[in-house]
Amino acid sequence: MTHRHARYRHQLPLLSETVFIMDGGMETTFIFHEGVELPYFASIDLMRTDEGRERLRSYYTRFLSLARDRGAGFVIDGPNWRASPDWAPKLGLSTDEMMELNRASIDLMADLRERFGTPSTPIVIAGVVGPRGDGYQPGAMMSVEEAARYHARQIETFADTAADMVSAYTLNYVEEAIGVALAAQAVDMPSTISFTLETDGRLPSGQSLREAIEQVDAATGAAPAYFMINCAHPTHFQNVVAEGGAWLDRIRGLRANASMRSHAELDSAPDLDAGNPVELGRQYRDLRSRMRNLNILGGCCGTDFRHVEQICLACLPEPQAA
Template structure:
């Protein structure tokens, strides 16, 4: 991140926080089901308010993801949700996040990111789609989120180049900007074996550099660092949504908010174009607050440094 130009805060690990801290039952880890009940909507509001409060405290713009990671056809079918109901759910999710932000923190500059998740959660090579198949599969959700007025889409937890390309093309068809977010494994690679740089270059080549930028998510900062090289395409990484624990760590060995924010700050030294910083699994608004405080301190320090 070019810290002189500021940064936007993003939210964290919505499903893990809703389950672990807020005690919600999420079948298939589908947070969109909470939109169906008053109690569920209250839990979602509790989750989002934590980030709205941090953004208001530090005066940072905020990017909030819609709770729609599972709100696509195959996951909906597992949960008995029809295509028509999924369309309504995706649109409701955008409206819910925007209305909550306007009510709770109207002064916070807000970006609503419409989330599209992977069709299959675990990487199995023979179950993967071609880019054309992914484009068709993700098209209905992209259209729903675009129609609801999401500011951009984010294809989150993409395991391979083909599905990421399909999401980017579906967004282009829906005439809405998109951020492509790759899930990185413990070796710093995508699950299809591509390096971060190879994946970015391949999606850019297939989409005429269609994504606004690329995001890395669902990995610890140390795991991401393993996958970074000196390739020129790394300037296309504009966002980080990282885990509090390494993949091989014990359950109780997650970074504290302070450790997490320090590792993320250190990582941005290798990624000067990162502008959006949030969390993923194991993070919550405490991690966001530590991140906001640490980056705000860096910006103040830089602003107060006399020019030579």
């Protein structure tokens, strides 16, 4: 294994008080703002053409420039959310071809890190894992062992690249989360687990967020470097945060939706609900006042550059004049 640019694999700088930002809702930005067709919401499809790869570079560049201007770190998530084996045939690919796209996408991320990384803007590269099935509904639930076997191929691919860590997003039941964490642990990759929540602050499986985090930690020896929440609006889980508890310290990251709509409403909506970027920034600031380790901030469905910019304005100090 070469790990050509893997500078942070065993000492992640985001496990600190430094604020790291992320991009916004990549797929909704491409589809609704740029008119790009993404089959099955799969951004990895863009890696198949020169035009698509250039579109990805341009997309990330704007957020990386913002991080550098604000003196923040950046977590650059690869476009791999729907790049696991079951999605390959839906995109007309073999599993091997899909894994090559995963590998190439991390190479692209590494090139961007070489271009934008500075001592004041450390850049962590994450190979992204998504749910085997639908992001909003548990559907056919795997056992822990099945989940670890399924996700191992993609995670093993990331382990042989410049990716510093594995980030699993929009997981909606705990067994899949445990399987991902164990598969990453097996190849000595740090991981983060991000659950999606319904409007009542619970996982789509019905389990509470606290129970899910504690179960993953108990089953894996606290293998994940940290936990996140994504694809939910702050109003959906503010009641959970208000309850407090030491377990909240395990949550470092948030990629919230722009919209207050439920998953069912988002699924059936013909339009994009971009919400209120300024209000979202304030909601992030409020959550940070109650979640002392919340330092990794980005967006999910419906968010774009405007939202991440407002999150920066609300949560980061003004940059010092040169």
